[in-house]
Amino acid sequence: MGSTRRVPAVLTGLVLLLTATAPATAGESAGSVYEVDTANAAQRTEIAATGVDVLGVRDGTLTFVAGPEQARELRADGFRLQRVGEAPTRVTDAAAPADFPSGDEGYHTYAEVTAELEQATRDHGDITRLSSAGESFEGRPLHVLKISDNAAADEDEPEVLFTCNQHAREHLTTEMCLRIVQRFTDGYGSDATVTGFVDSREIYVIPTVNPDGAEYDISGGQYQGWRKNRQGQGTDVNRNWGHRWGCCGGSSDDSADETFRGTEAFSSLEARAVASFVDSRVVGGAQQITAHIDFHTYSELVLWPYGYTTDDTAEGMSPEQAKRFSDVGTELANSNGYTPQQSSDLYVTDGSINDWMWGEHRILSFTFEMYPADGNGLDGFYPPDEQIGPQTARNDGAVDILLREAGEPG
Ligand SMILES: [Zn+2]
Known part of the structure; x- marks a missing residue:
């Protein structure tokens, strides 16, 4: 090594x-x-x-x-x-940061994310609709951008969700969601692949699920290495989802720990808000969202459920369904050079977003752990902003594969 x-x-x-x-x-x-x-x-x-x-x-x-x-x-x-x-x-107070630390200004603060999304809706009003899934603990709107032809209408098209930045310090993921926004708005009408998907899918993008944590992480002029939200001592949002929450030794009940699962399932306002948004996409008894990626850093992995058990199959996961996760996950990984595996092949986690998306809604839900493959400890969360372009474009092919799969029978 x-x-x-x-x-x-x-x-x-x-x-x-x-x-x-x-x-x-x-x-x-x-x-x-x-x-x-x-x-x-x-x-x-x-x-x-x-x-x-x-x-x-x-x-x-x-x-x-x-x-x-x-x-x-x-x-x-x-x-x-x-x-x-x-x-x-770490700093103990946290004034709203003006920008990322010197040299990394290419990353987007919450204010800059908001401005980007508002600009996209001004420039592409017919194919975008900006809303909010709710508010973070500190009251920041959790932006949801819908991209589709006739965005104001709820058409009968497969829906796809991309979520980013559940973990505060994983700033490259916010840029990944912004890349998806930029590509599927600016490319509409000129890029045939993009146009095809915008016409035939309803794409939802949530660039920052945990804006409070992200803002805290860049406060005080240096990175804080912060993972959780800012509710109390902080909840690990990605251990707070309600499918088999806290079941299996894959999270902590100690609020000081970095994997604190919260006081109960969905005690984190951010997980609760995004879950409510997903619940709201059940129309006529059928969940409209069929495919999802939750972006994280780092390790360059494609992961799929379940995380709570090391078994390949379990309640709600037949051998055929496990094979589909493995097949699509491998295809995704072939497109970006990541390593594909079931989440629990790394270590057991419970209360994750993937387990809930699949366990409760049968959404084909993956986690991407983005660049770098090997990060020298905390440095791995803070690649220079020159990496934003190449490392987000690296996932264009994977995003397209997921959009294709969203239209396949599950
Ligand atoms: Zn993460």
């Missing part, structure tokens, strides 16, 4: 973090960054279940942030932890 060679890069990244503008008010360090080589999903699940902050997984090497107590516990359990860096000290 060349892990010794990676240390200088980690240190370089940390120096960059530490020499950025000083935070307004320094708080506590989140802990240290560790790597551990694991043999199987059961070991990774055991580690994740301690509530550590998993950053990425590659070839069995798990990278995560752990506090001193968690690190001691894991070492006592026999895991060989290699400390590769320190997590940044």
Whole structure:
């Protein structure tokens, strides 16, 4: 894995973090960054279940942030932890950031996302409709942009949903959703593939499911390495969905942990709002949304349900359905060079968006873990803005495959 060679890069990244503008008010360090080589999903699940902050997984090497107590516990359990860096000290106050830290201004703040969506509706009024799924905990509208011919009408066309930025620091995903918006609006009428899909599908894009967390992550002039929402100590929005919530050791009941599942299913206002939007797409007893991607970073993976069990099939997942996930997931991964696998092949998670989308609505629902494949700890969440163009365009083919599949009988 060349892990010794990676240390200088980690240190370089940390120096960059530490020499950025000083935070307004320094708080506590989140802990240290560790790597551990694991043999199987059961070991990774055991580690994740301690509530550590998993950053990425590659070839069995798990990278995560752990506090001193968690690190001691894991070492006592026999895991060989290699400390590769320190997590940044977080600010305790969070004024609305003017922009991303210096050099990364190509990323969109919440205000800039809002402006982009409003511009798209001004420029392409006939094929767009901007609404909100509800509000975040801090009161930010959770924008939903619909793209379709005759967007004002509810036509009888397969519906497709793209969600981004459930996890605060995964800013590249917001750019991915904006790429989809830009491509399917600006390309309408000139790009035959785009025009075909806009005419035959109803495309919904939610560029930021967790705007409070994203804004906090860039506050104070340096990245905070923040994952959760901003409700109390923060809920991991992607452990708060209501299918087999908290069932299987794939989330934490400790509100201090990075995988805190919330006090009950849908206690996070963001998950609840997006779920209500999806519920609202049941028309005449039939869910209109047939396919979905939830974008995350990082590790370059295509993942599918279930996450709560390592079994390939389970209640509501027949062998034929599991095969379709595997077949389409593999085709998606072939298009972008990611690695395809069932979510629980990494480690068990419960309360995820994919499990709910499939378990409750039979929506063909994937998670993409975007660039980079291997991220040097927290640095992996903050690729330079020069990567936005190539790493989002890299998924154009996959987006088209999903739009095609949305029209196939399930
Ligand atoms: Zn994520």
